[in-house]
Amino acid sequence: MTSERTYHHGDLRRALLTAALDVVAADGPDALSLRDLARRAGVSHAAPAHHFKDRAGLLTAVAAEGYALFADTLADAPDLRERGVAYVRFATRHPAHFQVMFRPELYRADDPALLTAKARATETLRAGISTLPDAAHGEDPRLTGVAAWSLAHGFATLLLTGNLSDALEGRAPEDAFRALAGLVFAPGAAEEP
Amino acid sequence: MTSERTYHHGDLRRALLTAALDVVAADGPDALSLRDLARRAGVSHAAPAHHFKDRAGLLTAVAAEGYALFADTLADAPDLRERGVAYVRFATRHPAHFQVMFRPELYRADDPALLTAKARATETLRAGISTLPDAAHGEDPRLTGVAAWSLAHGFATLLLTGNLSDALEGRAPEDAFRALAGLVFAPGAAEEP
DNA sequence: CGCCGGATCTAGCCATTGACAAGATACCGG
DNA sequence: CCGGTATCTTGTCAATGGCTAGATCCGGCG
Structure with a gap:
């Protein structure tokens, strides 16, 4: 004990x-x-x-831990689509971390430990873009990155705020997102049998 | 006065x-x-x-007003893409309304006035999907709706939390989203000269 | 005109919270 | 064994949300 x-x-x-x-x-x-x-x-x-030290200090620690966990989780996914699925899964499995991470007004965003962890997560995310087939890159790969990030982040956020509960109809969020991502990023090609 | x-x-x-x-x-x-x-x-x-009545009451009023404004704004956009742009524009022009609307723990989500306004906004959003060319609908139009919503919502949310400031490089958020949406939903076809 | 009831606002109170300061206690290296 | 430091406690203060009782104003009705 x-x-x-x-x-x-x-x-x-x-x-x-x-x-x-x-x-x-x-x-x-x-x-x-x-x-x-x-x-x-x-x-x-x-x-x-x-x-x-204070409330912000505690939440800084939560956010830093979250970003570290996040980077680990994302790194395990093979391609961009699965990285998106991992993104959504992280949000559902670690809702506390996720919520705090994306509310920077709650913590000290300039904390060194947090910055390192966040940089690692961002880099992992960015690296995922390169797993896309060349054709799927837009003229601007950075824009493609933002698109992928927005899709996963929006889905996760809406999910956590309860805005998708009826649209999903009991379907597992991760599966729904997998289908959805295929729909958007590999139109008509990436559907699994 | x-x-x-x-x-x-x-x-x-x-x-x-x-x-x-x-x-x-x-x-x-x-x-x-x-x-x-x-x-x-x-x-x-x-x-x-x-x-x-109390803090939640005030925030309920803010959210209700927000959903009403939101529905009006979205209704003015001609097609799905512009509706997404309007979504992003709303978030930047009415950040207070937007933030409160998507934090249901702050207000009374069962408030009648709020529910009506929200229903109207949701319906407007749903109606936007039907402006897509048939080919772009997936097998499940509802999933397409969630995809569009997630994309716009994720972009808006990341924008407001300051996560896109460097990726956009001073570009106007609405324009960036317009390009991004074309990239995703009308691959290679909808780029304007 | 007078007055009465309800709507609007004020004044006072209490419990809770975050933050700070000063002191007590336990652990560790020499 | 002893001094120093990290850890924890006690006491205090200002600010907040929410409640109750009371004051003031407004409109309608006799």
Whole structure:
């Protein structure tokens, strides 16, 4: 057991982060209260400050962890389409990370650790474009990148905000996105039997 | 002048809404404080409660107004592509409305007025799909709709979170999206001279 | 004209929160 | 064994949302 009841918690930082992820996944980042996290961890209301300085500090840590996880996840996908599917899957499996990552006003976007993780994720995303057959590149590959990113991000966002629940009709989001991506990026060619 | 300094404000409701839009556009919905709005309007800290009940009530009004405006804007666009452009334009011109609309945890999503406005917007969006040439419909037109929606929504969202600033290189967002949409939905055919 | 009821706004209060400061306690290296 | 530092606690303050009770204004009706 990691928390017996000593003066020192053992791994308060991790405990607070985990509790924060729970809260955010359940009720969104706005519902997150440092004092509530402290209560959950069984420490005093000022204990979190020592590890994260303030609310923004905690959320910076969440975002940084999210970007790192994100980069790992994306790197595992073979081609652009599966990378999009991984994007959507990440959003559904790690909704707390995802939500915080894309609300920069919540954290310190200039944090070094966060910037490194984010750069890695961005690079992975960019690399995915090159897996497209040359014909599918527009004149401007950068624009193609933005298109792919927008498609995946929009789908994930709409999904998390509950705007797709009726359109999907119980279908697994990832499968729906796979079909949708094929529809858009490889018209009439990439449908699997 | 609409506010001379009487006991009754004249149009406090509108004044509060307008002030709220300013704050949200500048610093996001989290920065919004009922007491601050009251101060801006020169009324007591409890005055807003009479018009909006509570914070969620005020944001419900913002979202409802947003969906109504949104439906009007989308209806003016001739085809699907321009409807997407209008989607992006709406996000840039009415960032406060847009942000609130797509954060349902901030307001009462079952509000009748809001539901009507939202239904109208959704219907307008759905109708846009039928302007596509038949060939572009996938087997499942509903999936095509989700694809179009995701593309526009993702682009708008990434834009507002500052994630596209470098990829666009000073280009006007609407133009960038127009090019991008042509690239995706009418491959090689719809490029304008 | 007078007055009454409802709409609008004010004043006061309480619990909760984030942030800060000062002090207590536990752990670690020498 | 001892001093220093990291970790945690206690106490405090201003700001906020939300509630209740009361003041003020407006319009209609006798």
